[in-house]
Amino acid sequence: MGTVVAFVSQKGGVGKSTLARALAREAAAGGLSVKLADLDTQQGTSLDWQRARLAASIEPIVSVEPFGNAAQALKAAASYDLLIIDGPARTSSATLEIAKAAGLVVQPSGPSLDDLRPAVREFHALVKAGIPANRLTFALNHIGTDAEESDARAFLEEAGYPVLAGYLPERPAYRRAQNGGHAVTETKFAALNARADALMQSLVERVNADG
Numbered sequence: 001m002g003t004v005v006a007f008v009s010q011k012g013g014v015g016k017s018t019l020a021r022a023l024a025r026e027a028a029a030g031g032l033s034v035k036l037a038d039l040d041t042q043q044g045t046s047l048d049w050q051r052a053r054l055a056a057s058i059e060p061i062v063s064v065e066p067f068g069n070a071a072q073a074l075k076a077a078a079s080y081d082l083l084i085i086d087g088p089a090r091t092s093s094a095t096l097e098i099a100k101a102a103g104l105v106v107q108p109s110g111p112s113l114d115d116l117r118p119a120v121r122e123f124h125a126l127v128k129a130g131i132p133a134n135r136l137t138f139a140l141n142h143i144g145t146d147a148e149e150s151d152a153r154a155f156l157e158e159a160g161y162p163v164l165a166g167y168l169p170e171r172p173a174y175r176r177a178q179n180g181g182h183a184v185t186e187t188k189f190a191a192l193n194a195r196a197d198a199l200m201q202s203l204v205e206r207v208n209a210d211g
């Protein structure tokens, strides 16, 4: 059984697909056999991204597949070193099902209290439903300033959850990169790639520490 890392959130647009793709890209580049499972069948955004990536002949190839639910995706987990679940937003029952099966559950969050409060409630609900808190972690995204980042980090840590080191600043270049089938570690800007790399590095360390 391979490692399963799931990206979930209460709010939409926080960066689940963005971070799931970046992790898949980095794992594939590192030589792991990896599957990115797109559970957001309504949107299929990671599938669209893979199509753009293939059309532009971007290496390494990242394997993406749609699944109707977590159980179906998990059946595939045995065949890979790493199964990455790109979850749908606002579906508490699906999120619980995904979290039960994942070795690590990552919830991206923006820095406003409007983002942070429901994000914390979502993790509280998972803990209440029996998911061990040490399998949950936050990742900060859509960050404007350093002050905003440190305030958000403090809020989440105070709520009792770890937050990955590093973060993604809010940058149009991250959107543009993904529009063209690239991951956020593959933009045209070295400094932005380094930011995304640092966040992915702390995620990989966390995965390895747990596995």
Ligand SMILES: Nc1ncnc2c1ncn2[C@@H]1O[C@H](COP(=O)(O)OP(=O)(O)OP(=O)(O)O)[C@@H](O)[C@H]1O
Residues within 6 Å of the ligand: 009, 011, 012, 013, 014, 015, 016, 017, 018, 019, 040, 043, 045, 087, 088, 089, 141, 142, 143, 168, 169, 170, 171, 172, 173, 174, 175, 178
């Ligand atoms: N740091 C960032 N800077 C700029 N744009 C970003 C950043 N992170 C994500 N985006 C953009 O924000 C939008 C939402 O991101 P993404 O699709 O990763 O979120 P999501 O959590 O998967 O959303 P959904 O809930 O709809 O599945 C996308 O257009 C993405 O390109």
Ligand SMILES: [Mg+2]
Residues within 6 Å of the ligand: 016, 017, 018, 040, 045, 086, 087
């Ligand atoms: Mg998504």
